[in-house]
Amino acid sequence: MIDRRKFITLLGSGTLGMLLNGCGGGGGGGSSDTSTGTGGTGAVSPTVPASGVSGRVVVVGGGMAGATVAKFLRLWGGSGLDVTLIERDRQYQSNILSNLVLTGQRSMASLAYTHDKLSSAYGVKVVYGNVAEIDPAGKRVHLADNSSLPYDRLVLAPGIAFDTLPGLETAGDRIVHAWQAGPQTVTLQQQIAAMNAGGVFVLTIPKTPYRCPPGPYERACVVADYLKTRKAGSKVIVLDANASIAAEPVTFDTAFNFTHAGVIEYHSGVTINSIDPSTQTLDTSAGLIRGDVLNPIPPQRAGAIVSNTAGLANVNGRWAGVDVRSYESTALAGIHIIGDANGSTQPKAGHIANAEAKVCADAIVRILAGGSPDPSPVTNSACYSPITASTASWLTVVFGYDSATGTMKAVPGAAGEASSATRGNYDDMFVWFNNLMGDTFA
Amino acid sequence: MIKKTSACLAALMLLGGPAFAQSADSGRLLASNCFQCHGTNGRPSVSGFDRLAGSSSSEIYSELKEMQGKTVGNDIMKVHARGYTDTQLRAISAYFAAQR
Known part of the structure; x- marks a missing residue:
């Protein structure tokens, strides 16, 4: 009896995916989308399978949610899935740890991330520009430069917009x-x-x-x-x-x-x-x-593209209502809203935006393959907070899909916070942050 | 072409075909909950938290069960591990064991 696990380890998951997909025959053009990029400590990016499902997905917004969904659509959907990420800025400036810029402990440059690995390692097409409007009926995204992109599935990850406080303007x-x-x-x-x-x-x-x-x-x-x-x-x-x-x-x-x-x-x-x-x-x-x-x-609301697309901001007029099994809008078919902009029961934060993005990517791949989303997705929120210049706390919550209410609910017993702010947590905070950013952008 | 087909067939036979694909698939989304802290597919970008890729399924599973059952102390994994059922923990463990 051949040890199956050992065999898989030897073969490598990327090669295995290519073999299985090759046998299936279908899928996209079979371009060689192998990754060669390396992370900061020599971690090798996973390989995009050579085929998989086919379809066009446009992602608007390259922050924590948008970058993650673009990466995992290619990683799980394969090279037959055409993924275009539209982003306004060349760099993503992390909100996480940005409070340490206020105290002089971190520089802005040390918290800046690019979308380069998304294209070089995963074959995501990155377009820098502004979205003018969405045509949900025609399934097209119109950009400010008058170009437009057709989509089979659209993912919006615009983050938040701010209310005006009288006097602040x-x-x-x-x-x-x-x-x-x-x-x-x-x-x-x-x-x-x-x-x-x-x-x-x-x-x-x-x-x-x-x-x-x-x-x-x-x-x-x-x-x-x-x-x-x-x-x-x-x-x-x-x-x-x-x-x-x-x-x-x-x-x-x-x-x-x-x-x-x-x-x-x-x-x-x-x-x-x-x-x-x-x-x-x-x-x-x-x-x-x-x-x-x-x-x-x-006070905050969903990013402008949600408010500007009729029907999407259907939770208190501020946030986009979604089916949390796929993050598809409850108002407009084919449009998914992930991260801070949706009105789910989950917190608005980078770590869980990354988790929502994976559920969304998995659902889109399943849908494009003719299936349906995972009926019982799990997500998690986790965060480390500095309390002093050398101590930090943490919180974590695991959310499971509750079919009775159609919402993500905290799993009983799986929500909590640190009992005290410690030096150990402070050190762990940077491990958490670097791995989270690696999982999102690299 | 013939060569490729036979290699595919051999791989499918060894792996037990669709059954394997299905189980890896169901564990993948669950296991992706670990990626934020332990790296994509269990390969961290920086050292500090456990590398999960390539550890044996039983090793990962028993560690998660141990964290779940802790009655003293308070750490993030003790709370986090309680978010998953036994079946889910097994699927997560199997997924990482299958990674390089």
Whole structure:
């Protein structure tokens, strides 16, 4: 009896896939889509099978969700699947760890990723440009340069858009939210660095759902930690529109009341009416609050392409309703929405956007092969949050499909947070981050 | 062409054909939940978390069961492992065992 497992190991999964597909006969042109790229530590990219299903998939948005779905459509669908990724920017600036740019611990460049491996290792066609509109009936994506792309399946991964807070639009660079990593992140870092001892940093948190539930609390912690040693007597005032801490309540309650006691002042149930940039004052439900640096995080909605495509934003008028077995829109057939832009029960964050993208890629491959999506998908959310310059916490939730409600529900017993912020978690945070980015972009 | 066909047939016979393809397929999406931390197909980009590719199925399965059953301490895998049924853990383990 030949040891089957050993045989597979010897043969290699890529070769095996090619052999099996070759026997099947069907599929695309059989172009040689072998990968030669290597990752930062010499990890070899998996091989795209030489054939597989055929069809045209267009992906809009090359962030965590969009990059992942493009990669896995090719990896699992094979070279017969024509995958085009449309992205506005040449580089993706990671939101994850961008709070460490505020404290000077990370550079923006160290958090920048390209789409190069998606094309060189997986054969994804990357088009840099802006989408003007979608024609769901004609199944075409129209770009701003008047070109257009036909699709059999369209995946939208546009991330989030921000509401305007009264006053914020006239503030220019003086008041920024920096909730989308980019130039505002650098502006906020400079504002914090320029604070005097005894200064006041005011952070406001919108009602859920917003991008990265632990993110604002994490920001309060790392900014407080920075100010403590460099700007003695400074304060971080947190104004939370939610009734209580929206993520990792034990971790952040401990951080606010013990680790950063005397620096962080946390107020729940406070909403923002308007901002006066000339006096650096917030008009809030708790009265007027002045700060040397104001950092209001506005309420959010799905990225513009979702709002601009009639019917898609059918969850509270803000998010795209989807069938979480495939992430296909509940309004428009053939259009899938993954990541922060959909209105699923899952959190809006990079790690789970990656998981949603895989469920979507698997479903599209099955559908194009004449089958149907996995009836019981599983996803997971996981995240490490820095609490000080050398400690971090974590959270994890596993979600399973609940057929009774048609939603992803946390599996009982499989949701939790770290019992304390530790140095070990801090080190693990970078392992997690680097592997997550590798799984997404390389 | 003939050579290619016979090689394919040999491979199919050795692997048990469609049954194998089906089981690898069902484990793949489940196992992809591990990729974010352990790398695509269980091959990490950086060291620090376990490489899962190529470990034996029984080794991966027994480790996951052990994490699931932990009654003391608190680490991320103890919580995470509880998200999967026994059947799912077996499918995940088989998937990684089949990776290089």
